[in-house]
Amino acid sequence: MTRYNPASSRAEEFINDQEILDTIEYAQKNKDNLELMRKVLEKGKKQQGLTHREAALLLECEDEQILAEMFELAKQIKERIYGRRIVLFAPLYLSNYCVNGCVYCPYHQKNKHIRRKKLTQEEIRKEVIALQDMGHKRLALESGEDPLHSPIEYILESIDTIYNIHHKNGAIRRVNVNIAATSVENYKKLEQAGIGTYILFQETYHKETYEQLHPTGPKHDYAYHTEAMDRAMEGDIDDVGIGVLFGLYKYRYDFVGLIMHAEHLEAKFGVGPHTISVPRIRPADDIDVSEFPEAIVDSLFKKIVALIRISTPYTGMIISTRESASSREEVLEIGVSQISGGSSTSVGGYAEKELLEDNSAQFDTSDKRTLDEIIYWLMNSGYVPSFCTACYRAGRTGDRFMALAKSGQIGNVCQPNSLMTLTEYLLDYASPETKKLGEQLIQKELAHILDANVKRRSEEYILQMEHGSRDFRF
Ligand code: SF4
Ligand code: SF4
Numbered sequence: 517m518t519r520y521n522p523a524s525s526r527a528e529e530f531i532n533d534q535e536i537l538d539t540i541e542y543a544q545k546n547k548d549n550l551e552l553m554r555k556v557l558e559k560g561k562k563q564q565g566l567t568h569r570e571a572a573l574l575l576e577c578e579d580e581q582i583l584a585e586m587f588e589l590a591k592q593i594k595e596r597i598y599g600r601r602i603v604l605f606a607p608l609y610l611s612n613y614c615v616n617g618c619v620y621c622p623y624h625q626k627n628k629h630i631r632r633k634k635l636t637q638e639e640i641r642k643e644v645i646a647l648q649d650m651g652h653k654r655l656a657l658e659s660g661e662d663p664l665h666s667p668i669e670y671i672l673e674s675i676d677t678i679y680n681i682h683h684k685n686g687a688i689r690r691v692n693v694n695i696a697a698t699s700v701e702n703y704k705k706l707e708q709a710g711i712g713t714y715i716l717f718q719e720t721y722h723k724e725t726y727e728q729l730h731p732t733g734p735k736h737d738y739a740y741h742t743e744a745m746d747r748a749m750e751g752d753i754d755d756v757g758i759g760v761l762f763g764l765y766k767y768r769y770d771f772v773g774l775i776m777h778a779e780h781l782e783a784k785f786g787v788g789p790h791t792i793s794v795p796r797i798r799p800a801d802d803i804d805v806s807e808f809p810e811a812i813v814d815s816l817f818k819k820i821v822a823l824i825r826i827s828t829p830y831t832g833m834i835i836s837t838r839e840s841a842s843s844r845e846e847v848l849e850i851g852v853s854q855i856s857g858g859s860s861t862s863v864g865g866y867a868e869k870e871l872l873e874d875n876s877a878q879f880d881t882s883d884k885r886t887l888d889e890i891i892y893w894l895m896n897s898g899y900v901p902s903f904c905t906a907c908y909r910a911g912r913t914g915d916r917f918m919a920l921a922k923s924g925q926i927g928n929v930c931q932p933n934s935l936m937t938l939t940e941y942l943l944d945y946a947s948p949e950t951k952k953l954g955e956q957l958i959q960k961e962l963a964h965i966l967d968a969n970v971k972r973r974s975e976e977y978i979l980q981m982e983h984g985s986r987d988f989r990f
């Protein structure tokens with residue numbers, strides 16, 4: 517039997533099946549122990565995070581009062597560390613050729629209903645210009661795995677193309693990359709190409725289920741996939757983003773696995789994940805959601821988000837347009853700090869709206885609002901939309917970023933940076949209604965900047981932006 521070791525390099529030791537099962541058993545045995553739950557909540561209030569056992573215990577909680585306190589704590593942590601800021605990004609799909617057989621994804625190799633597409637560099641230019649014209653500054657690059665159609669050289673060339681497109685006042689300042697697990701050598705190349713975060717979802721931590729859901733292709737190899745973040749960090753990528761696709765397997769197992777993965781990165785590299793994404797199974801071409809009995813309902817989803825927030829306070833949390841507007845609204849309050857907006861999940865879907873019969877989308881988007889509508893909605897709900905990419909550009913990544921985040925100082929730069937980038941958006945892309953609301957919000961937020969020097973500089977920069985300058989950051 518393999519033993520649990522969070523600092524191990526081996527998947528079966530840091531995501532140890534027996535430890536997950538023992539944790540679930542421990543949590544279920546104690547599900548009526550309200551005193552123990554209160555103790556764990558008290559620990560959570562110190563904002564130093566929770567262990568996977570503690571988090572699993574709270575996941576079993578059904579006591580109304582403790583649940584209310586749990587949501588309140590998640591809200592407080594969110595507010596203290598991230599304020600009211602919400603960072604915006606957009607996915608960019610490069611290619612849907614894929615040699616894998618993931619049963620929940622329409623890009624799987626055997627699906628003959630979708631047209632396969634791979635963007636040329638010229639098509640990428642068009643997509644990026646369309647994204648810049650919406651106001652986006654931060655992208656998440658997505659591509660199926662196919663050594664023939666999208667080798668690492670293609671991804672690197674595409675990143676270079678993206679960073680070099682400057683249309684009007686537009687610029688993509690941070691390219692996060694979500695591509696298949698690869699070698700240390702390739703991660704080094706991605707790092708040298710200047711990527712922001714490397715994102716890879718585990719899908720499910722349950723090995724047997726993982727192997728069934730990925731019956732063919734290189735992704736079938738559970739250990740290679742699960743150890744990918746270790747190789748990324750060995751390849752000098754400081755910021756990695758993890759996540760599971762909730763609904764593929766039992767949520768308790770995957771929740772514990774997710775927290776253990778974060779603990780592993782912290783134990784081995786001294787830096788936890790930069791982000792955690794919380795996607796859920798959604799309908800798509802060739803995918804029948806009713807085939808996934810483990811799909812989770814909204815109330816449970818909300819509990820999971822709150823517990824991730826309490827367990828890993830310094831990790832950004834991402835939600836996509838798979839979620840409906842109302843579901844997104846609920847989880848923004850209790851933990852989510854980044855959302856996508858105005859997204860297309862099709863290859864080439866920004867420059868040209870797809871014909872229905874030519875569908876190449878990876879999944880249906882529930883939230884179909886434009887970016888401008890999302891910005892208006894966020895501000896109207898009391899949030900400050902941000903297009904900030906400052907940390908990565910200033911070298912504040914990995915442990916440097918975590919040190920600032922843990923000391924609480926990061927907010928001192930996040931706050932003015934959100935106002936700088938929101939000003940750019942309002943000047944260059946906003947509708948008149950959004951602009952009006954945004955200008956009022958910026959005046960209100962400027963008054964909340966405590967440091968007199970930062971406040972003065974922010975006001976100066978905004979004035980300079982009104983006269984045509986761009987790209988100020990702290
Ligand atoms: Fe390919 Fe990724 Fe879809 Fe799997 S999830 S079929 S690897 S694109
Ligand atoms: Fe993110 Fe850093 Fe910008 Fe804050 S200052 S929003 S942490 S990039």
